Amino acid sequence: MMDQELILLNPGPACTSKRVKDALLRGDLCHREPEFTELLFRIREALPRCLNLGDTHEALLVTGSGTAAMEMAVISSVREGRAVLVVNNGVYGDRMIRIAKANGIPFYEIKSDWTVPADPGAVQAALDEHDDIDAVICIHHETTTGLINPIKEIGEIVHGRALFLIDAISGTAIEDQDLSEVKADVVCGTANKGLHGQPGMSFILCSEASIERIQEVPERSLYLNAASYLKGQRKGDVPFTPAVQVCYALDEAIKEYEEAGGFAARTKLYRERAALVRGQFERLGLKILVDEPFRSNTVTMLHLPDNVTYDALHDELKKRGYVIYAGQGQLSKDFFRICTMGEIPWHRLEELEEALRESIEAARG
Numbered sequence: 001m002m003d004q005e006l007i008l009l010n011p012g013p014a015c016t017s018k019r020v021k022d023a024l025l026r027g028d029l030c031h032r033e034p035e036f037t038e039l040l041f042r043i044r045e046a047l048p049r050c051l052n053l054g055d056t057h058e059a060l061l062v063t064g065s066g067t068a069a070m071e072m073a074v075i076s077s078v079r080e081g082r083a084v085l086v087v088n089n090g091v092y093g094d095r096m097i098r099i100a101k102a103n104g105i106p107f108y109e110i111k112s113d114w115t116v117p118a119d120p121g122a123v124q125a126a127l128d129e130h131d132d133i134d135a136v137i138c139i140h141h142e143t144t145t146g147l148i149n150p151i152k153e154i155g156e157i158v159h160g161r162a163l164f165l166i167d168a169i170s171g172t173a174i175e176d177q178d179l180s181e182v183k184a185d186v187v188c189g190t191a192n193k194g195l196h197g198q199p200g201m202s203f204i205l206c207s208e209a210s211i212e213r214i215q216e217v218p219e220r221s222l223y224l225n226a227a228s229y230l231k232g233q234r235k236g237d238v239p240f241t242p243a244v245q246v247c248y249a250l251d252e253a254i255k256e257y258e259e260a261g262g263f264a265a266r267t268k269l270y271r272e273r274a275a276l277v278r279g280q281f282e283r284l285g286l287k288i289l290v291d292e293p294f295r296s297n298t299v300t301m302l303h304l305p306d307n308v309t310y311d312a313l314h315d316e317l318k319k320r321g322y323v324i325y326a327g328q329g330q331l332s333k334d335f336f337r338i339c340t341m342g343e344i345p346w347h348r349l350e351e352l353e354e355a356l357r358e359s360i361e362a363a364r365g
């Protein structure tokens with residue numbers, strides 16, 4: 001193992017700055033004290049602003065990983081006897097279906113190939129065919145393959161007919177799409193990933209229509225009922241014990257993000273990183289699964305080189321200071337992922353090319 005810090009090239013948890021890690025040590029704090037209320041108000045106000053939704057959306061924070069935000073969004077958007085339409089082209093689309101099933105919510109599914117972006121025309125057709133759809137769900141960045149879905153186009157179709165929910169968990173503050181141009185009612189995100197906070201807190205950003213809906217749906221879960229978060233958080237309160245230290249870290253990560261230039265600067269950084277590492281992949285002869293126009297700014301799904309297994313490549317790269325990520329589901333045998341998410345020194349990304357070259361050689365069976 002090198003004596004350099006291990007760089008995580010997986011799509012979260014992502015590496016964080018020293019400043020964000022130090023914020024975890026701000027001290028012990030009871031969430032019923034005014035200092036926590038202040039912290040909560042600051043974060044609630046900042047999150048929509050950070051994602052260009054400051055004038056239109058209200059944040060609800062929940063302790064839990066991104067799936068908690070997804071589940072809260074789904075179960076708080078569909079009225080009794082109504083259904084959800086899930087646009088599914090990857091593991092996270094599948095997870096939305098599983099959430100609907102687990103909560104007894106009727107669903108329709110538009111399933112497509114994992115390497116093909118969702119088809120807005122199919123959403124239009126499904127809305128025309130079924131008159132009981134309360135919410136449409138789409139994953140902005142399908143982390144499964146590093147594929148971007150056309151949320152802007154789908155939002156135009158859904159607007160006024162149903163609520164539009166986007167899972168922006170691995171895309172927020174990373175992908176170029178300005179969310180203020182997307183007609184989304186619920187945006188799911190997390191503290192870690194593109195915001196570079198610590199994992200453990202997630203959030204949903206809600207439009208006015210979504211806030212109204214939250215108050216009309218039945219209570220399907222005690223912990224993930226958005227109505228109780230809405231009621232509490234407007235007063236600076238949370239219904240259950242929050243991950244206080246993760247909130248400290250998120251507060252610091254938001255300051256760091258805004259000081260560095262916010263959305264425009266962070267997305268530019270991610271574009272530059274993608275260009276850098278994809279140039280390396282090309283020189284090394286590594287083939288990318290997803291076609292160019294649909295690629296995200298972070299995840300690249302790559303074919304494993306001939307006679308190289310994922311485990312061998314992973315272990316060789318780890319010896320050289322990098323953690324890569326396996327493919328999921330049907331892609332686990334022949335592919336691997338490299339994700340340039342989080343706080344990564346530029347020189348470590350430049351040095352990745354040599355590390356990859358050596359590791360591929362060493363891993364070749």
Ligand SMILES: Cc1ncc(COP(=O)(O)O)c(C=O)c1O
Binds near residue numbers: 012070092139169190
């Ligand atoms: C698109 C997407 N949605 C949701 C999640 C939530 O996963 P978790 O609950 O592990 O944070 C992830 C995590 O990588 C993701 O990439």
